[in-house]
Amino acid sequence: MTSPATTLPARETGAARSDALTRTIPTPPAAKRARPRLRALDGLRLVAALMVAAYHYGGRDGEISEAWGSSPQLQFPTAHNWFAYGCLGVQIFFVISGFVICMSGWGRPLRAFFASRVSRLFPSYWAAIVLVTAVFALPVVAYDAVSPSDALVNLTMLQQPLGVDRVLGVCWTLWAELRFYALFALFVVLPGANRARVILFCAVWTLAAVIAEGVNEPLLDLVLMPEYAPYFIGGIGIYLVHRDRRDLTAWGIVGASWLIGQHYAVDRLWHAPNPDFFSYRSSFGIIAVVTAGFAAVLLIALGALHRVDWKWLTVAGALTYPFYLVHEHLGWVTVAALHRGLGLSSYATFGLTIAAMLLLAWLLNRFVEERLTPLIRGGLMTRK
Template identity: 30%
Template structure:
């Protein structure tokens, strides 16, 4: 996120606005407070929305007064200014953060990949796909989660110069009216998309630039309006009172109201209003223009960059001083001050009157050098030192038999991974013994995490199996009215199964909340399964209904100590009541249909003789996260499945 202070010429439309620095300070304070004290500032993350509006406003004011030139020179100069303002502090932050993560993070891969993506301005895409990945660790343990906003802005800056040049024509008419006519309809389309996807694909609405364009675009439109009709701009501003607007923003950051869309709309509207309110120096409030506040605004870019890594260090090293959030933020503030004075400012002062090829080549070379050094450091770390945590972890999945392809994404179909013509064949494995049965495993990520079970049963008994996971979608599908990919896969299963084969259904039964609750779709799903059991019986097909494993409360498996089975344990009694609700209905269906068996995973993973459930056994993790088994944990369930096969016979 470009929240560094730009150098602006004091022209009629391009005047340094001290209140904008103060507004940056307010926004960065809200973001840090929201990330550090989420219970007190549940909507503090909306400060990023304020930054988007400010960024569009400032970047437009920096362009409208520039003299005409060719588009090539205009684009090169624009890009070089972006690189000078963003990359130096970002390179230093990512390089140093990665170095620390190699020592404190037992599983740094996701963070390192996100950091590399941030250097190319695409970390929002990386994080978007991680969020859609049900195997992804908690984003709070990713040292670069916050760089998604940088990706949004950098992608906007790839598009904006072209829009600005076509609409404003710096070398010709310099008409901001035309710029308004281009930007405002695009903002409206973006806003409609943002609202539409909030309920249908919230991660897309959150991370992707086209659905955030309206926020940056409103900043652009405000600056264009100031350039086009400064008198009207100032007139509107006189009716707005900055202290009241700031108080309203604070309320929005603090109150835990329900609608996410409403929060975004309010913050964007209030930020835009504050830009109007400070249009004239005489209308600017001391709350935003006093020296300490403006200084925080000046260092806000570096402060934003560094606050998240220090909070992550505290999670990864809970015995360190960084585990105290006040120490983490104090450390971030200290490093941000150093970054501003010794990285940002020196580079900003370097004169580059005319862009040269070596300027861009040097920037890219620096990026690749940082990536190469971090990759070499990670390779060296793995070659000379394996942490106790890494030694205790089993793989999430095994390579597919025969092809050695990875299970994810080969055998996963969802919103971001379409069903391919060869998915079924790649994820279906014939019995190793002629005439042996095949298991047809279907469901969401809780079907996928059973891969280790069926690999072991195939090795031990020669069974075949088919397993394609559909994250977030159970089978039968009850989460949506239809899911064509799953319907296609089931039809392919029907074309292949033979009498004696077994359909295996596994799904997420609980909400990921404290306390746990049975998901709202469960009763409807049970009715669909009851009907399916009758259909399968008519074809001579068996049915296994897999019960839930324990669901733990830890946020990330890295919060657990492999040598202490109680470190992430949970009282068995806390789970029994909600587990019994699921077991009762699954057991009822199994008793009703002769072709159906109920598989009790909970009792296998959380013995009745124990008072607690633990994701760790004998110093090794059986889970990859709070409710998904890893390949070893799943393999240990094969005995339960084999007993069910014998009972069905």
Template identity: 30%
Template sequence: MGHETSTPSRMVELDALRGIAAVAVLGYHFTTRYQEQIGHVGGMALDLRVGKYGVYLFFLISGFVIFMTLERTRTAMDFVVSRFSRLFPGYWAAVLLTAAVVYAAGLSMQQLPLGSLLLNFTMVQEILGAEHLDGSYWTLQVELFFYVQMLFWFMVGQLRRIHWIIGGWLLLATVEGLCEKHHWHFSYWVRELLILRFIPFFALGILFYRMHRHPGEWRLNLAMVLLALLAIAVGERPVFLPVALACCVIFALFIRGGLGFLDTRLFVFLGGISYALYLVHQAIGFVVIHQLEQRGVPALLACVVAATVSLALAVGLNRGVERPLMARMREGWRRRGMRLETT
């Protein structure tokens, strides 16, 4: 579809950002979040609270990549198969692995009732009223609802009017945020299904893709970026504006070719396993940290061991489940499409 502007090396940079974001979230969970929820034996001097904002960088990346993907997609089912094969095989394997560890050696607070555990296989357990088996899973429902919205606009042929769609998102997000701040009523279902608390971050990713892909409309896209930042400033807690600004700086560097230094073996490796690492690190990592600290291992060393275990599990999940099943499902769909075209 038109002239290709994104090179493979540029996508490596995006994958590297995913890897960095996943490691940042892991650092936050193992230090600060564990301390808040369970408590490190002897306390934890290291506070990596800033790492939790790595998920918002994920949201920008998704906005960029999903819009790019849909511009190159022929049919809705092509997109559905692409996203399903990317998300669910690895996720289901991670749920099974996490459940096995948590119920064998985890804390009682980690062990969900069977009904809640089964709902975790849907990826939308939160809106169904169930707890997450792994605390990191909350972002997956957000991502899934974003994909559904984008698929809807693709199916009705309105992605060419994306700036109007983003304008509507930002208006609704601002109204929802003001209602939250002033304790006014706002529909729970509209807020959750349209992911209004997070949609400005996805919008920023889309707008940076438009800047990258269509340099001639940079003024419009820059104006929309400023509107997205305004929506975040008005509708969200104060901390989210600097988070959004930091994400914008990173993406401005990216589209101008300023992140080439991320194209290294380490970052390529982390990018490749970033989804698997995100899926398996928190609940299993907490089990490892707890078991080690109960045996007298210092908190920081327990965190390092948990991170090493998480990386090893992520590599196994990525190479043993995620990549092969994704390739098999996509190849099966491609062959089915070829058979239909020849009949």
């Protein structure tokens, strides 16, 4: 059946017909302008991942000592103190995540937001769970694998609240990310993202997280994540600055988040100098790294690093997540094989292990993410 709006009298021809078409056919809405990719942000992601890898390989004691055959403190007499700051790469990740999730959730329906997050997180995660479980089950590998039942639960990414042994040590950060996504989806994406709603979300979450820290209630801690909330909220505030650098409220959100965030970082990571401790992080050093993370994301948001637009940074960004997933446990195996098995020096082993994990990350991106991500996203977006 022909729409009345597009039906024309038979006598209208030529210019008249053209004028009538112009009057009666609604003008389609302007196509949304594609957001330019912030390649510097991709580079910062990789820097944060490499910081965490440096921490896992040389900035702490524990299982990695078994891989080296002695404490990393002996393998890297000076560098181990610098590597110890690498754990703050996680806080930088959270700031980046706040920025990216606010950007990707703005103007997107809940269904699309959910499909985007699931298709992004799970393909490489599933592959990493299977790979690490399989490698740790090999007789020649000296590390204990989790039970088959626990390995299966790990596929849900909900092993931590269920009290199940983790296959991937880094998955605790994914549990924090999942809770952030849930809060943002429920209070911002579902009702529709706009400046007022995002600001209210940041303000209420900040205040609620501070209260949760004060009352020390486990359920509130679980939901509101006082220790990590400032970084996510700070990233959201930086995205608001990205949209309008004159937004003083957004600047206030960033400033308050930085102040609270550096407090938590120092409170959790600083200790008085003690020769019995593996490494020593100064409070000034901790504050400096947190500040550098906030500042780097902010500079990218303001366009100050627009010249850092090399295409290879997109590849670096794509490798970051799979690298982050596999680098720790499979890194132990690689370190042991190169250092104790082949007798390579500490720094050669360190560099080659990083390179091997990046290569594995590329394989996961190329043969897992690029194939499964579109399929999962498309399946979740298909209406029945």
